[in-house]
Amino acid sequence: MIQFRNYQSQIINKATEILLLHKFVYLSMEVRTGKTLTALGTLQNLMSVNNVLFITKKRAIGSIVWDYEQLDPYYHIEVINYESLHKVDKTGWDAIVCDEAHSMGAFPRPNKRAKQVKKLIADNNCFVILLSGTPTPESFSQMYHQVYGIPTNPFIEHKTFYKFAKEHVLIKQKKINSFLINDYTRAKTSVLDFMKPYMISYTQQEAGFETSIKELVLIVEAPKRIYDMCNRLKKDLVIEGQEHIILADTNVKLMQKLHQMYSGTVKFEDGQSMVLDTFKAEFIKEYFKERKIALFYKFKEEYNALKEVYGSKLCNTLEEFCNTDKNIALQIVSGREGISLKDADCLVYYNIDFSATSYWQSRDRMTTKTRADNTVYWVFTANGIEPKIYRTVKNKKDYTLKHFKKDLFN
DSSP states (O other), X not given: OOOOOXXXXXXXXXXXXXXXXXXXXXXXXXXXXXXXXXXXXXXXXXXXXXXXXXXXXXXXXXXXXXXXHHHOOSSEEEEEEGGGGGGSOSSOOSEEEETTGGGGOOOSSOOHHHHHHHHHHHHHOOEXXXXXSOSSSSOGGGGHHHHTTSTTOTTTTOXXXXXXXXXXXXXXXXXXXXXXXXXOOOBOTHXXXXXXXXXXXXXXXXXXXXXXXXXXXXXXXXXXXXXXXXXXXXXXXXXXXXXXXXXXXXXHHHHHHHHHHTTTEEEOTTSOXXXXXXXXXXXXXXXXXXXXXXXXXXXXXXXXXXXXXXXXXXXXXXXXXXXXXXXXXXXXXXXXXXXXXXXXXXXXXXXXXXXXXXXXXXXXXXXXXXXXEEEEEEEEETTSSHHHHHHHHHTTOOOOHHHXXXXXXX
């Protein structure tokens, strides 16, 4: 039987009060503070709840089911990933829990999952719990479509994002490909003020975590032919081989190709991809040979490079990682949320994502309340693009084409 920590019990009681008042609560609890368990415990306080739909990422399903089974509450639960929402019953839910709710925060138009969740809530007139360690990682504008389907949300008078933006966003114009478009990223802090009655925030520091994350950058030299290829692409914008073409006829393509090539992989113009060199994977294997590590990679071929070097000592599932002496490799975006890598001795990045959200969320995957050593290693190519991306995302900004052009021509 699970015993709640004192702070979790306090949050459960407060969340129950908010739910009874508004039928909606947002638990903004940082990674490893137990937001899943807190949500399950909150629902246990609501005697009218019999059927719960818990929506999460595919990789997190197992851990949520485990928490539910350990808690053993009176209600029935179905745990499903966002991509499978079309398979669930449309009605009959007393409560819906949306994990990693910030993934519904696209703007100015709602994404597919936000629209699906809105329809489910409308069809069920149920309690709603939203969960996220980072509700608005890039802009307060991300809050609108997370809550717009909830009948009691504080922005209900604004029927569209554009009407919401008139009151809560400092709208500016920016030029993209010679066209002026509205930029809605500069939302006002009034968004948080309106959300305050519905929201409970809790940090690792408040939870008493005795831990901090130490980051180390490791620089590795690429083979000469990798540098030659990158320099040729920057100069000619095309490399023609006997079977494939690497084309960078736009700045976006050039940024993407260099991001791949400096780490030893490339995707060709025909859609095929390949490992150019395994120098990074070889460096990682040698440097961390005495440790059980968790790896994050960016591009599919980077996993193939790691697999080529590590062979059977590499896996890509949490179950195998936790029950064997194998190392694990996960794609950054799919592995940054809803999983725990606490069994790893350290976290190693083969490459880096352009997203600030990916940076801040993925680096927390090892932390626990009492773990003292949380070391994160970034493996960057000397004179490559990765250190420039790192500087940007560390300052909570996405690395964009604007940054790339500035770095390229300076």
